[in-house]
Amino acid sequence: MKNPSVTAALIGCGGIAQSQHLPNLSRAANIRLKTVCDVNADAVAVARKTYGVPHGTTQSGEVFADPEIDLVVVATKEDFQVPLTCAALAAGKHVYVEKPLASTPAECEQVIAARAASGKIVHVGLNRRFAPACRDIARILQKRGGATNIYARISDAYWDWGKSNPPGIRVIHEVCHVFDLLRWLTGAEAESVYCACGRPDDEIYTLKFKSGCVATIMNSGQVTWDLPKERLEIVTREYGALVLEEFVELKTYGCRDEPVVTTYAGHTHPGGEYTHKPLFAQLGASALEAFRRMRWEMRLRRDSGELDGEDAELQRFMDQSFPHVNYLVDKGWRAALEHTADCILGRATFYGAGPEDALAASQLAEAAIRSRESGEVVRL
Ligand SMILES: NC(=O)c1ccc[n+]([C@@H]2O[C@H](COP(=O)([O-])OP(=O)(O)OC[C@H]3O[C@@H](n4cnc5c(N)ncnc54)[C@H](O)[C@@H]3O)[C@@H](O)[C@H]2O)c1
Structure with missing residues (x-):
């Protein structure tokens, strides 16, 4: 018997869709990608041809009117993600929507209200929670009393790929992933944030969590492409430490019941499937x-x-x-989509990031910006 699957549509066929969502949606065993939609007709045509998608449209209304569609994946940009998510929910669809969900906390609250009115799932693409390496870290932390001290770096050539964005906005666009990961790993909300800024998008944040954990985030959009993008160093409550390099290698210290080094094969990608x-x-x-x-x-x-x-x-x-x-590495993009489909099919209980998590990340970004401007610690 054929495995049950959810029928999905993708709105937004740009960078992340081509790098992740299109290949992942077309390969997921529990998803059938029926429709691709983009305001750019060429992007629709390329996506359809490359992935053999049956339908394409430039009108999102067609997606919402299709009774066969269960799940709408939204990957536009934060200026359209909230209205598209709310329209999909009003049409009775489940939604997977990219981060940052919105530019402001108030817009995240609109989605929370729309989700409550619809009773459907809204999964926000804060996908690091689904990276195999992060799941291992969460499991180890659970056994070792949690984290007391975390250093996280998220750095890349934002001066290159993000140059159309206004300076200083990377905290909303990129650091949201780290805010979410730290909340998830500590199981706690932050009680204060301090931001020291060297130059726009070169910043350090210090956060104190209600669990007692303190964290430092280095956010740099001014480095070159050869530096791996993300690194985590964690001190555990019961003596031990974990170091994760770019989702590909986890080292443990003082954890005799864990491997000293675990490596992760990484993400597969059409055209580069077996390279690395x-x-x-x-x-x-x-x-x-x-x-x-x-x-x-x-x-x-x-x-x-x-x-x-x-x-x-x-x-x-x-x-x-x-x-x-x-x-090249597995940051959990595909597993996050498959989990959404499993929840729709009633096979799993949702444990991804919802709009409340997007709201918390947005509030942290707002507080960090206030601290950057005032030079003061901001209490949440
Ligand atoms: N989770 C991650 O790791 C990750 C990685 C990269 C990007 N993203 C997020 O994904 C989102 C998209 O980023 P991107 O780099 O793919 O952007 P992009 O600009 O490359 O692509 C966006 C696409 O959406 C289309 N679009 C815009 N408004 C639309 C509308 N109203 N209806 C239909 N189509 C519309 C555009 O024509 C474009 O093709 C952003 O929110 C970004 O932050 C997430």
């Missing part, structure tokens, strides 16, 4: 670092004219055979 996984599985962070350095080096050599930018083989290597470095 065996190396990541065997070598962990050193393989990831070599891949990132190689990619950065090739870009520098191409941009300086040392390599022929028109060379077809180089272009294929840069664009297809080697997926975007931030998507």
Whole structure:
């Protein structure tokens, strides 16, 4: 007998859709991707052709009017994510919507109200909770009395890919992932935030959680592509420590009942399916670092004219055979979507990030911005 599946539509066929949601939706065993929608007709055509999606439209209203659609995945940008989510809920659909859900806490509250009125699931794409490495950390923390001290770094070439955004907004766009991960790992709300800013998007935050855990976040949008993007260092209440490098290698210290090193094979991606996984599985962070350095080096050599930018083989290597470095590792994107479908099918109880979690992340970002402006600790 065929496995039951939910019928889904994707609204927004841009960067994250092409890197993650389209391949993941078309491969998930419990999801059938019926429709893709984008205001850009070319993006719809490319998505349909690449993934064999039966229907395409530029009108989101068509998605909401289709009685066959159970789940709407929204990946536009925060200016449209709230109205599209509310419209989908009003049409009786479940929703998976990308982070940041909204620009302000008040908009997150609109979604909370719309979700309550509909009784449907709203899963916000704060997907780090579903990364296999983060699930291992959560399990270890549970056994060791939780975390007392955390350092988290989220840094990348935002000056490059995020340059159309106003300076200082990365705390809303990117640090929301870390705020959510810290709340989830500590099982607690933050009681205070302090932000020290060197230059826009180069910031340090200090947070105190109600569990007693203190955390430092380094947020930098000013580094180069070769540095792995995310790192966590955690001190556990019962003597021990955990260090996670970019979701690909977890080291434990003082935890004799855990492996000293665990490596994670990473994400699979069309066109780069088998490139890196065996190396990541065997070598962990050193393989990831070599891949990132190689990619950065090739870009520098191409941009300086040392390599022929028109060379077809180089272009294929840069664009297809080697997926975007931030998507080489498994940050839980696919598992988050599959969990949403399992909840709709009644096979699982929802444990993803809901709109309340998006609200908490948005409130933390707002408090961090207030601290940045005032130079004072902001109490929540
Ligand atoms: N969870 C993650 O790790 C992760 C990673 C990257 C991006 N994101 C988030 O995903 C969202 C999308 O980011 P992106 O980089 O793909 O952006 P993008 O600009 O590349 O793509 C957005 C797409 O949505 C379409 N669109 C915009 N408004 C629309 C509307 N009203 N109806 C239909 N289509 C519409 C655009 O034409 C575009 O094709 C953002 O909120 C971003 O923060 C999340």
